[in-house]
Amino acid sequence: MSLNQESLAFSGGSVKNSTSEILIVGGGIIGLAIAVDLQLRGAKVTLLVRDIAQAASRAAAGMLAPHAEGIPPGPFLDLCLQSRWLYPEWSRKIEDLTGINSGYYPCGILAPVYEQNQPITANAANKIWLDSNAVHLYQPGLGKDVIGGWWYPDDGQVDNRQLVTALQQAAENLGVEIRQGIEVHALQQKQGKVKSIYTSIGELEAKIYILAAGSWASQLLPLPIHPVKGQMAAVKMPPNQTLARVLFGPQTYLVPRRNGRLIIGATSEKVAWQTGNTPQGLQTLFERATRLYPPLADWEIEEMWWGFRPGTPDELPILGRSSCDNLILATGHYRNGILLAPVTASLIADLVINQKTDPILTHFRCDRFNQPSPVTISPMSLTIIENKPSQPLLSPQNDRLTIAGKTFHSRLMTGTGKYANLTTMQESITASECQIVTVAVRRVQTNAPGHEGLAEAIDWSKIWMLPNTAGCQTAEEAIRVARLGREMAKLLGQEDNNFIKLEVIPDPKYLLPDPIGTLQAAEQLVKEGFAVLPYINADPLLAKRLEEAGCATVMPLGSPIGSGQGLKNEANIAIIIESAKIPVVVDAGIGTPSEAARAMEMGADALLINSAIAMAANPAMMAQAMGMAAKAGRLAYLAGRMPIKSYASPSSPLTGTIA
Secondary structure: OOHHHHHHHHHOOOOOOOOEEEEEEOOOHHHHHHHHHHHHOOOOEEEEEOOHHHOHHHHOOOEEOOOOOOOOOOHHHHHHHHHHHHHHHHHHHHHHHHOOOOOOEOOOEEEEEOOOOOOOOOOEOOEEEEEHHHHHHHOOOOOOOOOEEEEEOOOEEOOHHHHHHHHHHHHHHHOOEEEEOOOEEEEEEEOOEEEEEEEOOEEEOEEEEEEOOHHHHHHOOOOOOEEEEEEEEEEEOOHHHOOOOEEEEOOEEEEEOOOOEEEEEOOOEOOOOOOOOOHHHHHHHHHHHHHHOHHHHHOEEEEEEEEEEEEOOOOOOEEEEOOOOOEEEEEOOHHHHHHHHHHHHHHHHHHHHOOOOOHHHHHHOHHHHHOOOOEEEOOOOEEEOOOOOOOOOOOOOOOOEEEOOEEEOOOEEEOOOOOOOHHHHHHHHHHHOOOEEEEEHHHHHOOOOOOOOHHHHOOOOOOEEEEEOOOOOOHHHHHHHHHHHHHHHHHOOOOOOOEEEEOOOOOOOOOOOOHHHHHHHHHHHHHOOOEEEEEEOOOHHHHHHHHHHOOOOEEEEOOOOOOOOOOOOHHHHHHHHHHOOOOEEEEOOOOOHHHHHHHHHOOOOEEEEOHHHHOOOOHHHHHHHHHHHHHHHHHHHHHOOOOOOOOOOOOOOOOOOOO
């Protein structure tokens, strides 16, 4: 669908005298990121900015810290992790467009604590406990009150001011019309559509409007967004006392930049629109900072500033469609605007350009605050509870598969090989209800038999591509093909797709993967920002090494590829499932739905099935069966099977029987 067609779909008809295709209100990092993404996809964007210096983006510290901040599991953590995974490639793209360094630095974050208020469990891939001795050795100079700390290796930072400058330059280079010094006074609405906006320079019209005005969004629409003031400061680190770690302490954080500047933040004050730094606020800021890291008490103060975070009642952003057909919302990011910029830009651009609503957006709808409450009748102590339809025990909303921050409701992945024709493949993918389809990069690149037209045969706006390195016999080959796969995904519209199914298979007879070559290739690809999904033998030690290397999943084989022998490695697969902190995807060898269900009952997170579907007498019917088996097995695993006994146990009562 073209942008013009999309615009009509949003507005229900043509808009007269439009001056812009897309008009974005708000010039902070969210508005700029969306503008750049849309412009890269061929749209024509106008960005209205009141005062870019007042945007919360410039007042932040730039931490990328979903784990350090302790965000609980759920859709918001999924969103944050997805955005953090996008950061390496996204920041590199902005730097390539402008030549301006964004200051992205995957340095990890240390979170010292003064008291132990959470259980110390076994170290995980994204969380390591350091006791008192270890934490003070790791970061000398910490306050004497620090009794330990958590190390979060996957978190990091970006220089938010440099990033905003780079985004603004990228937008200008790409042709975004940035109109600064513009105050937006009102949105003119008529019959569920925005007809125009009233500004300090007159009335402006567009086909699609995007509100990304942060704390000021509630001045234009009845949104529950309020300003939360934060005061911050920066000190100059002496050359001989440079703080090496980002410290995320109780109620304060210290973020060292590589240029010798240390950012100290931040207060959290609900004082409406009260501006400026205050003595009380700064005193609180420095007391907390010097308790955490006493040496900075004697360092030179470089700067003090403040800003307004856009808060919401549940502290979650407002994203997606509004009550107006042609108005999109991207606001209320509170403390996480810098972190969420890449994923917000991608989701909103997909919504505008492709009319693609990612399921995760349903959790951040603007109408979530308008749910009716139960009605209580007094004084009779009679409560009428609103009857709501019961939710299924297992649904896409409450059981999602997350890989490298990307969420899916289906736990079945399928392939594209061995089908008799493209039509059969298309029917099978649809029947399976899968969301991830793996594609052999080499076969698509060379138009191998059965793969002609494959790229065009699948709707990649609905299906997530998993490029694979099939046919590669060495680590070096696999790395080269993986890079081609990432570019192939971009050409097909999946700009943020960094997934690669890693296969290194030198064995032509049994097609068994090379463990050494797989590990070597995985380590390099992780360094290059790939989300690596390695295909391996059911080797628990190798699986652990790959997890430690940073792979997004492990994919042990059930039996040799295409053999249909089923699960011949159950014992080892069970060990991998028990030990892994990342998703385990059983890949290869499954021949029947009962075997698929068995793998899921064991606790596998997902399945990849190709040959059993493509080579069935009725592939589409088998695809549907495999999809149903994956769901049944998952539900059975979550339910928990009954204990196995060596004796009989009657299901009917023995008491109360008729003699």
